[in-house]
Amino acid sequence: MSKHHGTEPVSSDLLDAFTEIADRFPERPAIVHRGHAIAYRRLRESANAFAAGLGPNPGAVAVQATHTPETVVALLGILMAGGVYCPVDPQFPTERQLAMVAGAGCRTMAGSDHGLTARLGLLPVPDDRAPGGRGPRTVDPDDPAYLLFTSGSTGQPKPVVTPRRAISATVASLRELFELTPEERVLQFASLNWDTCFEEILPTLTTGAALVLDAEAHSGSFPRFLRLVERERITVLDLPTAFWHELVLHLAEDSLALPDCVRLLVIGGEAASPARLADWSALPTGRIRLVNTYGCTETTLITHAVDLSGPRAGALGLAWDGSTRAPIGRALPHVVERISEDGELLIGGPALALGYRGLPEATAARFAPVDGERCFRTGDRVSRRPDGVLDHRGRLDHEIKVRGIRVDPAEVEAHIAGHPEVGAVAVAGTTLAGRCALVAYVVPRTPQTVGALDREVLSYLRGRVPGHLVPSRITVVPELVHTASGKVDRAGSHQRHAPRGQVTEQVKGDPR
Amino acid sequence: MSVDTTASAAPGGAPAGLGARTGSAADVDGVVAIFRRVLETPDVAADADFFLLGGDSLIATRVLSAIARGYGVELAFEDFVLAPTPEGLAELIAAAR
Numbered sequence: 001m002s003k004h005h006g007t008e009p010v011s012s013d014l015l016d017a018f019t020e021i022a023d024r025f026p027e028r029p030a031i032v033h034r035g036h037a038i039a040y041r042r043l044r045e046s047a048n049a050f051a052a053g054l055g056p057n058p059g060a061v062a063v064q065a066t067h068t069p070e071t072v073v074a075l076l077g078i079l080m081a082g083g084v085y086c087p088v089d090p091q092f093p094t095e096r097q098l099a100m101v102a103g104a105g106c107r108t109m110a111g112s113d114h115g116l117t118a119r120l121g122l123l124p125v126p127d128d129r130a131p132g133g134r135g136p137r138t139v140d141p142d143d144p145a146y147l148l149f150t151s152g153s154t155g156q157p158k159p160v161v162t163p164r165r166a167i168s169a170t171v172a173s174l175r176e177l178f179e180l181t182p183e184e185r186v187l188q189f190a191s192l193n194w195d196t197c198f199e200e201i202l203p204t205l206t207t208g209a210a211l212v213l214d215a216e217a218h219s220g221s222f223p224r225f226l227r228l229v230e231r232e233r234i235t236v237l238d239l240p241t242a243f244w245h246e247l248v249l250h251l252a253e254d255s256l257a258l259p260d261c262v263r264l265l266v267i268g269g270e271a272a273s274p275a276r277l278a279d280w281s282a283l284p285t286g287r288i289r290l291v292n293t294y295g296c297t298e299t300t301l302i303t304h305a306v307d308l309s310g311p312r313a314g315a316l317g318l319a320w321d322g323s324t325r326a327p328i329g330r331a332l333p334h335v336v337e338r339i340s341e342d343g344e345l346l347i348g349g350p351a352l353a354l355g356y357r358g359l360p361e362a363t364a365a366r367f368a369p370v371d372g373e374r375c376f377r378t379g380d381r382v383s384r385r386p387d388g389v390l391d392h393r394g395r396l397d398h399e400i401k402v403r404g405i406r407v408d409p410a411e412v413e414a415h416i417a418g419h420p421e422v423g424a425v426a427v428a429g430t431t432l433a434g435r436c437a438l439v440a441y442v443v444p445r446t447p448q449t450v451g452a453l454d455r456e457v458l459s460y461l462r463g464r465v466p467g468h469l470v471p472s473r474i475t476v477v478p479e480l481v482h483t484a485s486g487k488v489d490r491a492g493s494h495q496r497h498a499p500r501g502q503v504t505e506q507v508k509g510d511p512r
Numbered sequence: 513m514s515v516d517t518t519a520s521a522a523p524g525g526a527p528a529g530l531g532a533r534t535g536s537a538a539d540v541d542g543v544v545a546i547f548r549r550v551l552e553t554p555d556v557a558a559d560a561d562f563f564l565l566g567g568d569s570l571i572a573t574r575v576l577s578a579i580a581r582g583y584g585v586e587l588a589f590e591d592f593v594l595a596p597t598p599e600g601l602a603e604l605i606a607a608a609r
Contacts, residue, residue, distance in 0.1 A: 467568070
């Protein structure tokens with residue numbers, strides 16, 4: 001190692017920071033894919049070549065996002081060219097993919113499946129014809145960097161547009177929060193189709209650390225997952241809270257510890273289970289920082305974080321008795337935080353998204369000035385502890401978290417109502433098999449159609465929407481419960497029609 | 513944030529070929545019991561599809577952990593989706609032993 005320890009400040013702009021790091025550590029591994037290292041110099045050259053192939057200002061570029069170095073190259077290359085990264089999950093139904101590329105305004109698509117590119121009516125990204133490429137072009141901090149979709153009540157996904165300023169400011173805060181050094185090895189676990197992967201990729205590649213990609217991480221087998229972590233000497237894990245719950249169950253059942261190499265485990269996506277926190281505390285995990293995080297797509301990755309366990313947790317680390325709820329954290333340095341009179345968390349500052357593309361009314365409803373400062377209404381009700389740490393107190397709307405992804409039940413209802421045999425539908429969130437799940441109650445249009453309507457609606461949905469929008473259970477019922485004002489009562493319908501013994505409390509959208 | 517256990521092919525591991533051997537009745541019963549426990553439902557037939565019973569990729573990890581623990585066979589999620597029934601998994605267990 002040189003005298004650099006990776007703690008010297010890098011540029012505030014994300015791409016400038018990456019370029020500086022690539023200059024500082026050209027031979028260090030930037031990406032390790034199935035044991036094969038790609039050095040920073042080569043990653044930068046590949047991204048430059050990709051940018052040259054795109055040409056200047058390519059607009060929104062759809063990317064067939066998979067756990068491969070090519071997807072990371074496309075992300076960096078699109079940003080270098082001044083374009084907008086728009087991931088499209090190759091596993092999603094075609095109808096959803098078409099709605100996404102239309103909502104994002106994509107013309108080109110990167111990825112090896114040219115059949116998919118053609119089916120979506122897009123052009124492939126041309127190969128670079130100017131070897132050597134040009135350096136990164138200068139971009140405005142207000143330029144959009146990426147576009148991702150959140151659940152929309154109409155059935156159409158809402159495109160969130162995030163500017164360069166937001167991702168640059170957030171990544172700078174995350175480097176500090178994670179205490180990253182160039183010696184770190186960070187597992188790339190999150191789907192490349194959601195923003196969480198940027199938490200893994202971008203702080204790592206702007207520090208000089210190594211990003212580890214390996215199919216074994218996604219095998220669904222914890223013995224394999226743990227062997228991978230040990231073999232690749234992973235120091236940082238960033239896992240969806242729902243997956244961490246399963247990992248802790250596995251570790252606790254076999255009285256296992258995480259491999260010694262793991263120093264930091266970041267969780268987020270939904271409320272950490274008090275029972276799993278108690279399990280975690282009972283395992284030999286005291287040296288691992290367990291950091292809970294909170295944030296919305298509209299406020300860029302993470303806005304709040306707190307150490308729940310490990311060397312930085314202090315007294316909080318002693319609290320996990322199986323019934324204590326975990327706080328969501330305190331605001332990161334770049335975040336402006338306000339709490340409205342009715343307890344809603346409002347976020348301002350550089351991390352705000354530009355809004356929902358093509359949806360000015362939806363944008364105005366959630367992004368509004370408060371005392372002259374533009375803020376995002378999170379919809380999360382919170383309370384503040386004396387030390388600045390926030391506790392989550394529920395949702396102000398009906399949103400539900402399914403495997404860490406925000407779902408508006410109205411969106412699922414809109415899709416189910418599109419089935420010709422469905423007369424009415426209510427979708428609620430509940431706890432099934434210890435995790436948050438969607439349940440749907442469907443009233444047939446005519447009594448004669450009851451038959452196998454539940455199976456039909458299920459296969460209808462599977463052909464149209466991603467898995468997180470497909471209810472775990474669909475029940476055909478004679479009628480729904482309505483409120484006094486005549487609206488469908490989701491919770492009431494669930495309480496009346498749920499199988500006996502399964503009427504647990506309705507899940508109120510847990511925090512990220 | 514999402515849980516993505518559907519990623520590209522994992523190298524090595526259990527053979528994915530179906531029908532190489534038939535799972536024993538005891539193995540089928542064993543996997544039925546695992547499904548019942550994980551899905552928290554008594555109604556599990558030998559040919560019942562885990563995903564039609566309300567399972568998903570997340571809690572499929574509990575089935576895979578239970579199979580690894582009980583049978584010493586480390587199946588992956590991609591094996592699971594090709595054979596998401598007690599019968600299918602019992603065959604994979606038999607083939608991997």
